Amino acid sequence: MKEKLPLWVYVLMTAAGLGILIAGGIFEKQIIISTAVGSGLFAYGIARLYREGRIRKDPAYAEKLKTQAKDERLIYIADKARSMTLIISIILLAVLSIVLRAAGREGYGFACLYIMCGITFLYFIVYLIIRRKY
Incomplete structure (x- = not known):
């Protein structure tokens, strides 16, 4: 707990x-x-x-x-939900970046790309830490 x-x-x-x-x-x-x-x-x-x-x-x-x-089942479901949320947010940020850049809002488009890269990089770092732990 x-x-x-x-x-x-x-x-x-x-x-x-x-x-x-x-x-x-x-x-x-x-x-x-x-x-x-x-x-x-x-x-x-x-x-x-x-x-x-x-x-x-x-x-x-x-x-x-x-x-x-x-309960291991509920823990597994929560982990899967977090994982899917991460994937969906990365995809939505990529799509939003493309749409914003096409609409002439390049600054906002690049901001979405930077956020997406930051989230992905953070995921990678956390993955390496957890992999060492387990």
Whole structure:
């Protein structure tokens, strides 16, 4: 089972997300980025706080989560889902890069290519580390 963080971390994450979200609306600069980051942090923090509250109130739910964390089938399915998500995101970035460059937005197209290359390189590094470990 994954090591969980202290409750105050999730409270801080939720507050930071809400703060970033509000600051993005007030200052009106880079509002898309601040909205995305703020919303993501806020939603993740709220979801984790809800889950922690449910674990504390319902021992049956806590036991169910412990069982699921040790189930090899569910671990395999989660790993396959992450793998497919990586492949799909790389393909979508490549297609988006081609479309943007064809539309005359070469800067954005190259940005997509750089992100795609970065993700692929990161995958390769993580693969080498995990291969050594196992």
